Amino acid sequence: MAESTIRRFQIEISQADLDDLRDRIRRTRWSSEVPGQGWSRGVPVDYLKDLAGYWADGFDWRKAEARLNELPQFLTTIDGQDVHFAHVRSENADATPLLLIHDWPGSFVQFVEVVERLSADFHLVITDTPGVGFSGPLSAPGWNTGKIASAFTELMARLGYRRYGVQGNGGGAWIAAEMGRQAPDAVIGVHLNGLITFPSDDPADFAGLTEVEQQRLARLQEFRDDKMGFNAIQSTRPQTLAHGLHDSPVGQLAWIVEKFKEWTDTAADLPEDAVDRDHLLTNVSLYWFTGTAGSSANLYYEMAHDPSGYAPKPRGTVPTGVIATATTDVAIRRFADRDHNITHWTEVERGGNFLSLEQPALLADDVRTFFASLT
Numbered sequence: 001m002a003e004s005t006i007r008r009f010q011i012e013i014s015q016a017d018l019d020d021l022r023d024r025i026r027r028t029r030w031s032s033e034v035p036g037q038g039w040s041r042g043v044p045v046d047y048l049k050d051l052a053g054y055w056a057d058g059f060d061w062r063k064a065e066a067r068l069n070e071l072p073q074f075l076t077t078i079d080g081q082d083v084h085f086a087h088v089r090s091e092n093a094d095a096t097p098l099l100l101i102h103d104w105p106g107s108f109v110q111f112v113e114v115v116e117r118l119s120a121d122f123h124l125v126i127t128d129t130p131g132v133g134f135s136g137p138l139s140a141p142g143w144n145t146g147k148i149a150s151a152f153t154e155l156m157a158r159l160g161y162r163r164y165g166v167q168g169n170g171g172g173a174w175i176a177a178e179m180g181r182q183a184p185d186a187v188i189g190v191h192l193n194g195l196i197t198f199p200s201d202d203p204a205d206f207a208g209l210t211e212v213e214q215q216r217l218a219r220l221q222e223f224r225d226d227k228m229g230f231n232a233i234q235s236t237r238p239q240t241l242a243h244g245l246h247d248s249p250v251g252q253l254a255w256i257v258e259k260f261k262e263w264t265d266t267a268a269d270l271p272e273d274a275v276d277r278d279h280l281l282t283n284v285s286l287y288w289f290t291g292t293a294g295s296s297a298n299l300y301y302e303m304a305h306d307p308s309g310y311a312p313k314p315r316g317t318v319p320t321g322v323i324a325t326a327t328t329d330v331a332i333r334r335f336a337d338r339d340h341n342i343t344h345w346t347e348v349e350r351g352g353n354f355l356s357l358e359q360p361a362l363l364a365d366d367v368r369t370f371f372a373s374l375t
Contacts, residue, residue: 004158009073009084009134011065013289018061021249021288025056028250039261043254047270051257052250055281064282071115071126075134076158078151081143084108084134085155088115088124096188096371097161098122099152099179103170103194103353104296105256107133109283110169114356117364121371125159127152129172131299136292143299144306149178153186163188165371170194170263170353171299177340180318189374190340191321191367194263194328194353196220197335205335213332220330227262230255234300242294249288256284264352266327275357319343321370323363328352344370 033045071086086108098118102110108126118124128135130143130151152175156164165188168176173192180190199205199217209217233241245252257271257280264274271280287293303309321344324331328351336342346366351359 004076006074006076006158009075010069011073011134013061013065017289021285022056024249025052028052028248043258043261048250048254048257051272051277051281052253054277055249055253055284059278059281059285061282061285064278064285067112068109068282071112073134076155078154079147081130081139081151082135083130083151083155084128086124086126087159088119088126090119090121090123092120095119095121095123097125097156097159097164098367098371099125099127099156099164099166099176100356101127101152101166101168101172101175102129102132103168103172104129104132104299105259105283105287106170106172106354107283107286109279109286110354111356112279113360114364114367117360118367121368122165123161125156125161125164127155129175129296129299131295132292133286133290136290137295138298141298142302144302144309145174145178146182146306146308149175149182153179153183156186162186165189165191165374167191167367169355170196177316177320180316180320181313184318187318189319189321189343189371190316191323191344191370193323193325193355193363195322195324195331195336197331197339199332199335200338209332212326213334216330216332219328223330230259231300234297235304236301238294238297238301241297245293245297246291252288252293253284255293256287260354263328264354264358265325265350266352267350268352274352275354279357313339316340319374321366321373322346323348323355323366325349325351325355344373 030045071088073086075082075084100111108128111126130148131138163186166176166179173195176190180187245255260271260275260280268274320340320342322336323346326349333345355363
């Protein structure tokens with residue numbers, strides 16, 4: 001079979017794997033904790049016990065699986081790596097093709113709530129990033145941001161899309177922006193949320209910052225000082241981490257749910273107050289059943305060890321739209337303008353990094369408005 005072949009795919013998790021998951025959860029060896037610390041040192045034991053109990057005895061994987069299988073899904077092999085994606089063609093033959101790219105620790109599950117909202121205007125290609133979910137495990141080293149962007153450009157070409165848009169959040173935003181740099185003749189526009197911007201060494205960058213921008217800069221500094229533990233581990237010793245997460249579903253659950261706590265709207269007391277609990281567990285289950293905790297962690301290693309990863313890049317020329325939330329975002333317009341051709345900027349009050357699950361209607365409306373401005 002030629003590498004460029006596109007194969008139909010359907011999710012079919014065996015009953016044996018389901019039974020094994022539930023058995024492992026029920027036999028969890030629970031850790032102790034320092035009393036009265038809440039979430040300040042990580043995921044609290046009582047919270048995790050409750051969520052894991054629901055995962056074992058309340059969550060309906062078969063229902064979630066059936067919903068995902070309503071999306072036409074496919075596999076193709078690019079540079080020796082399987083790439084999984086859903087391809088939802090619009091009934092409007094003239095609809096704009098749109099590639100959707102998730103952040104870690106998300107997956108293509110992250111976009112289930114925007115499919116119906118966007119499919120009237122877009123032919124949707126919804127990916128699992130190489131190394132994540134059914135696009136994993138990784139088959140070889142070297143899958144950094146640039147290589148993933150190149151693979152997704154190849155994917156769109158295989159689907160026959162010569163001109164298309166890209167939407168990405170968080171780490172997916174980095175990939176989306178890189179696609180615009182690599183293929184400006186193919187990418188008509190890039191829409192981003194959860195964008196991270198950085199000041200330069202020029203003191204002038206800090207002159208005249210608004211109160212909101214100062215808050216965002218402080219939020220970025222807090223993230224770098226107090227919330228980068230996951231990044232340090234995954235960027236340096238992903239394989240050591242993988243042994244624990246691959247063997248313990250509760251370990252995998254804690255590793256992911258912590259990010260949904262920290263990266264969603266700060267008004268949410270618990271992750272499931274921001275993102276539907278079943279969506280959250282569907283995403284975690286995908287990581288568990290595909291055994292991709294380690295390969296998803298390796299994506300951080302690849303980025304950290306890619307000499308070009310953080311090197312200055314030429315300013316993007318493709319029209320770029322950004323949506324930023326008041327509660328979690330760190331994006332500052334002047335820094336974004338320096339790096340991207342910003343033609344659309346939206347500020348919203350509520351929502352976090354996982355906007356496609358937290359505020360799907362809001363995100364879909366902004367995506368539609370941005371791409372309509374390009375025609």
